[in-house]
Amino acid sequence: MIRIVQSDEFTLKREEQDLHAKEREIVIDMIKQVRQHGDEAVRAFTRRFDGIDLHDFRVPFEQYEAAYQQVSPLFLEALRDAIRNIRKYHEGQLRPSTLTPMADGVLLGQLIRPLKRVGVYVPGGTAAYPSSVLMNVIPAQVAGVKEIVLVTPPDREGNISPGVLVAIHELGVKEVYRIGGAQAIAALAYGTETIRAVDKIVGPGNIYVALAKQAVFGKVGIESMAGPSDILVIADDSADPEYVAADLLSQAEHGELSQAILLTPSRTLAEQVAAQIVHQVAKLPRRAIAEAAIRNMGAIVVTKDLQEAVAIANRVAPEHLELLVRDAEEYISQIENAGAIFVGAYSSEPVGDYFCGTNHVLPTEGTARFSSPLNVDDFLKKQSLIRYSKEALMKNGRKIIEMAQVEGLEAHANAIRIRLEKEGKGE
Ligand SMILES: NC(=O)c1ccc[n+]([C@@H]2O[C@H](COP(=O)([O-])OP(=O)(O)OC[C@H]3O[C@@H](n4cnc5c(N)ncnc54)[C@H](O)[C@@H]3O)[C@@H](O)[C@H]2O)c1
Ligand SMILES: N[C@H](CO)Cc1c[nH]c[nH+]1
Numbered sequence: 001m002i003r004i005v006q007s008d009e010f011t012l013k014r015e016e017q018d019l020h021a022k023e024r025e026i027v028i029d030m031i032k033q034v035r036q037h038g039d040e041a042v043r044a045f046t047r048r049f050d051g052i053d054l055h056d057f058r059v060p061f062e063q064y065e066a067a068y069q070q071v072s073p074l075f076l077e078a079l080r081d082a083i084r085n086i087r088k089y090h091e092g093q094l095r096p097s098t099l100t101p102m103a104d105g106v107l108l109g110q111l112i113r114p115l116k117r118v119g120v121y122v123p124g125g126t127a128a129y130p131s132s133v134l135m136n137v138i139p140a141q142v143a144g145v146k147e148i149v150l151v152t153p154p155d156r157e158g159n160i161s162p163g164v165l166v167a168i169h170e171l172g173v174k175e176v177y178r179i180g181g182a183q184a185i186a187a188l189a190y191g192t193e194t195i196r197a198v199d200k201i202v203g204p205g206n207i208y209v210a211l212a213k214q215a216v217f218g219k220v221g222i223e224s225m226a227g228p229s230d231i232l233v234i235a236d237d238s239a240d241p242e243y244v245a246a247d248l249l250s251q252a253e254h255g256e257l258s259q260a261i262l263l264t265p266s267r268t269l270a271e272q273v274a275a276q277i278v279h280q281v282a283k284l285p286r287r288a289i290a291e292a293a294i295r296n297m298g299a300i301v302v303t304k305d306l307q308e309a310v311a312i313a314n315r316v317a318p319e320h321l322e323l324l325v326r327d328a329e330e331y332i333s334q335i336e337n338a339g340a341i342f343v344g345a346y347s348s349e350p351v352g353d354y355f356c357g358t359n360h361v362l363p364t365e366g367t368a369r370f371s372s373p374l375n376v377d378d379f380l381k382k383q384s385l386i387r388y389s390k391e392a393l394m395k396n397g398r399k400i401i402e403m404a405q406v407e408g409l410e411a412h413a414n415a416i417r418i419r420l421e422k423e424g425k426g427e
């Protein structure tokens with residue numbers, strides 16, 4: 001089911017073609033419709049893609065109460081532990097504003113302020129993602145964002161999964177709309193009769209969601225291209241093939257566009273993992289999705305050695321990278337491009353998806369070359385503060401004028417010159 005190739009035959013699908021040209025066109029048109037027709041367009045797309053006609057996008061309050069009756073005590077305990085871990089990890093990312101005193105009484109600063117109004121996308125098309133509620137909302141709260149607007153798609157009865165509702169309630173998010181896909185992103189970016197526009201949209205989703213976020217960037221901020229999940233495992237012959245296959249499948253089951261790649265110098269391991277995938281996938285409830293993902297986007301690449309595996313991994317720039325090799329720590333510094341690095345046999349990827357505290361909203365589609373995991377800084381903006389003194393201006397004014405004149409910007413030069421002249425320092 002999964003192709004096994006030698007390293008010199010391996011190409012990435014995204015290197016061969018623009019994988020998402022059709023979907024890009026679709027979302028651009030959807031965004032246009034929502035801009036023109038507001039709620040009416042959102043309602044029509046929800047009818048078409050989620051199969052429900054919603055008059056009110058808000059989640060009825062009784063649904064939160066009922067949700068607590070539908071989740072297990074262990075789920076609630078796990079959720080609360082995960083909240084603690086995620087909060088602690090993200091609190092470690094906070095840093096204060098800075099004020100730097102310079103010569104002659106000059107004070108320069110970097111002020112850090114939370115964003116005012118942020119939209120959070122929680123995916124929910126083919127699976128429910130309570131964990132994504134935590135991963136988006138907690139860093140926003142740690143940053144001090146006051147207005148958090150959460151959107152998530154409804155099921156065919158118009159309901160949101162109990163796990164998601166409980167997670168929302170545990171974190172105290174109040175503004176929640178049952179809408180998803182590109183229509184939800186457009187509504188958050190441009191506003192509708194019901195939904196007030198936000199300053200930034202964060203959160204993972206399928207390819208329609210990721211491309212819609214890309215398309216509205218500029219009107220609002222976005223954190224990254226957190227689209228279809230992917231995983232890359234680097235393993236040597238010390239790795240357990242059952243673990244490798246299970247971890248690859250853990251991401252393949254997200255969606256048919258999920259990419260799962262194993263790089264190994266061991267032909268024996270390659271064949272054992274391929275056999276394990278066939279064996280394990282057969283038992284999965286989401287077998288059809290995982291099989292399609294493995295068939296379309298999966299690969300086992302037999303490399304010359306581990307160094308070549310590292311070089312290919314840096315080219316792939318995966319969302320998740322697992323190091324299942326002897327002396328795994330020694331390879332960490334060589335992994336330049338990966339959203340999250342999981343080190344050793346017990347750092348299985350779902351540990352990061354749910355629980356340890358790091359953020360699972362990660363850059364996909366190779367964008368780990370330049371993007372980072374969602375973090376507290378995504379919810380903050382920085383402002384420069386300049387308090388220049390008279391003494392400093394009198395001392396440096398001539399130099400500033402000279403720079404302005406080299407740029408041919410005489411009005412800039414004048415703004416400084418006028419002050420120097422008033423103080424009797426002009427030429
Ligand atoms: N990168 C990350 O950090 C990360 C984290 C969690 C989940 N994910 C990804 O999120 C995704 C979740 O996907 P999902 O589909 O279950 O939920 P989703 O909420 O992302 O998407 C569902 C929505 O897609 C829209 N849609 C479906 N088919 C469409 C079509 N043909 N045309 C236009 N719009 C359409 C619908 O409006 C629907 O509400 C997976 O790909 C998963 O890998 C990524
Ligand atoms: N693996 C996903 C990020 O790509 C996050 C997730 C949530 N639930 C399960 N997995």
Ligand SMILES: [Zn+2]
Pocket residue numbers: 229250251254353
């Ligand atoms: Zn996952």
